Amino acid sequence: MLGPLPPIVWLTLYVSGVALALATLAGVPLGAALALNPFPGRRYVELVIYTGMGLPPVVVGLAVYLFLSRSGPLGGLGWLFTPPGMIVAQVIIALPVVIGLTSAAVGSVAPGLRLQVRALGAGPRQVMWAVLKEARLGVLAAIVAGFGSVISEVGAVMLVGGNIEGKTRVLTTAIVLETRKGNFELALALGAALLALALAANAVLLRLGQRARL
């Protein structure tokens, strides 16, 4: 019964892990920049991002599908029904979550702190780094939430990946398939694996957070 599990778990971790890493690398600096630099129209950018935090994955999947399909603008990449295509979709899902929550965390750092570090001689990047350091627990929460948003989604990976056995099948799409086939035992085992994965990943992140709290 364990037979099909390991490659599915591995692909799930790979797709969501790479998507989260990319969303974090881009989203944390963007979220900090959004909170730290007032510019005209910032309210509208925030509105778009907060809306993006609640994007239905299946809609993201549809849009990415159309872009990557053979007649779509990025059809030449050949990423439809492949892990890179699934990663693209999950980055789009996780990015607003990471940006929005990072921006909220950075925005709640006392404004006096920025003035303080500037008076001590911090340049713009050093200010951003200092503020991120003070907001680290909130930033960590942003990353955890970003992970949660991609590891559990099924709509986008189903549409863009196609749930191809041994190629693009991940835990959530496998659960859908096995449930439809009536293999409830296997579906439950896959569900347990998904929960265990989420638990392990969050435990690691929280562990980092505990160390950061000192």
Place this chain on the structure above:
Amino acid sequence: MSAGYELRVVQQAYDGSPRRVVLDVDALTVPAGEILAVVGPSGAGKSTLLRLLNFLEPPSAGTVVFDGAVVPPNPPLSLVRRVTTVFQQPVMLTGSVWDNVAYGLRLRGLPTETAVSQVLERVGLAALARHSAAKLSGGEMQRTALARALVLAPDVLLLDEATANLDPYNVGLIESIVRDQNQTRGTTVVLVTHNVFQARRLATQAAFLLGGRLIEAGPVEPFFTSPRDPRTAAFVRGEMVY
């Protein structure tokens, strides 16, 4: 090294309706190597003046001349780093007392070991070096804030009520450190205080701000013994109601 300021028709205003002019100074000279005490009631614009002197915000109008050169609207980091402020409410960074004092040196890529331990010794905090800065008492935080400013050996040291909330022993300690820094290094000091006695003890120059306007400024003795303006006289005698 010493450096002084000259402010020419400097205004600071903040957005809002109506737009508020909180500082409006026609001319103020901060002579290099001296200690200027800025006194005035709450809301007079004292902290705002210090933010301008540390180049943390550009004035909405007028010119600030520092060390003989006009300060541009976006001053280079090398200029900002010649000045530092001990704020009215110092913000401690996450980490130990040591980390806080080393912070500015690290930003500049300078060695920390000896400089930090020396300055902690000087402000009487050597024993607390490894303690979390967030857990310090108010007075210890203020001394940490002074230490992390002094360690940078700035040309100008700006102190915003740096001895408020301190016991008499620590007030004396900080005053003697400031005096020593000024005399041995020629550091220009601008100190904001509500305390007229402290201003007289420490300063060589004094300035009186009221409602954002500079009412009177000059050498400390005539300023306190025979002020020209009746409002200054009322303030230094403690008669001003605000």
